[in-house]
Amino acid sequence: MLDPKLLRESPDTVRAAIAKKHLNIDLEAIQSLDEQWRSQLAQVETLRAQQKSVNGEMAGLAKGSPEFMAKVGEMKSLKTELKELEGGLKETESAWQEAMLSLPNLPHASVPEGKTDADHVVAATHGDVNAVSADAQAHWEIPGFENLFDFARGAKTTGAGFPYYVGDGARIVRALIHFFLDEAGTAGYTEVNPPIFVNADSATATGQLPDKEGQMYETVIDQLYAVPTAEVPLTNFFRDEIIPEADLPVRRCAYTPCFRREAGSYGKDVRGLNRLHQFDKVELLKWVHPSQSYDELEALRNDAENLLKKLELPYRVLLMCGGDLGFAQAKKYDLEVWSGGQERWLEVSSCSNFEAFQARRARIRFRNTDGKPELVHTLNGSGLAVPRVLAALLENNLQADGTVKLPAVLVPYFGRDTLRFA
């Protein structure tokens, strides 16, 4: 959520931000709701003040005395009026709140203009794309692929996009998760094993609701949401809390399975391991002092990049343009790994600074040097998403004998230096 004061004091800033994100929002309607809400609030508060003062007088009167009864009569009509006004206020307030939730975060000044993925700025590239064998094949075409990654039986059991990982397939997933968590720990992130179902308040705090409701799996009876990313339970750890300033920055990581309905996806995007309804991911998260958040974003990106470097995978870093920024993000880098068999880039990490947007919704604060609570900035990034990293490993490292040579860092985790499909 944006600071309501910002909308009052400099609506043009908000208007420009909406334009940069290429969203269509009726700002005037929200502004007039805001004015209406404030004027109704003033009316209600005036009446309440009146009620309060008369109630004080009545406390000193004998119950049932004529003076007392006269006041009761007087207050009865005030009560009726107040109730009516309060009803109107409540209505306006919930409309106002809903409208405020529909306002996206402001993009940072360094975010490039643009509407589509063609407008992203390549911030860095690493590794040699051409070093990958020219006859590399898409991972789902590798002979024996379905022995390790059984989509057919997953579809039978659950549905499309819920594969079984079998044998070396399960083992490599476990090795990657373990590797990612160990690296995050070394980089200073405290490991957390969070709940993987969250309630609506939590999903709202991080911005999944109301914006992306249709993307989450929801339980019927208890109305809980399966987490689309560990970001949700991790960020909500400090919801409604004040973190001691000395503790900042707080850095944490978590592995969770992630669940996404991915409604509307199709074609080559969803082949094989490219896009799944359930996948494994390690998430990195930071709660930082507002003055540090952009430095911390660079550090976060660096932490994620280091993983790809150690895995010896070619990748590039994109600075996302305004039109492709998420609803809640102020600035975002995507890390994309080169998939030699598909000859395309696959997104494996997204590192974002949310500034105070999530913190305001979640009321996560610290006490500043004046002793006043102030909103923290939150950042998060994948470190990393397993299936696409795995896809790149399978494609880029496939050897002539049909096995996959694993990077040295994974060997201790996997137990062998090659992965076999049979």
Add this chain to the structure above:
RNA sequence: GGAGAGAUGGCAGAGUGGUCGAAUGCGUCUGACUCGAAAUCAGAUUUACCGGCAACGGUAACGGGGGUUCGAAUCCCUCUCUCUCCGCCA
């Protein structure tokens, strides 16, 4: 899942219809005393929103929501959570 008890400020813990944003203790901060410290004494010590350049003023908040009443921390309903007992269970 069943039965019962409970939820009050940073913590502990009073308050069962009016003058209660809330006693008291602890903690924290400031001052006094002291060479300094401890002890002691005095004072201060929530948050959010609205209005205001500000000083300041107003309103709200006793787990959440709703109700009764002229008036609710206090009475009623409901939800959530915690505890005790029973049941079930990795």
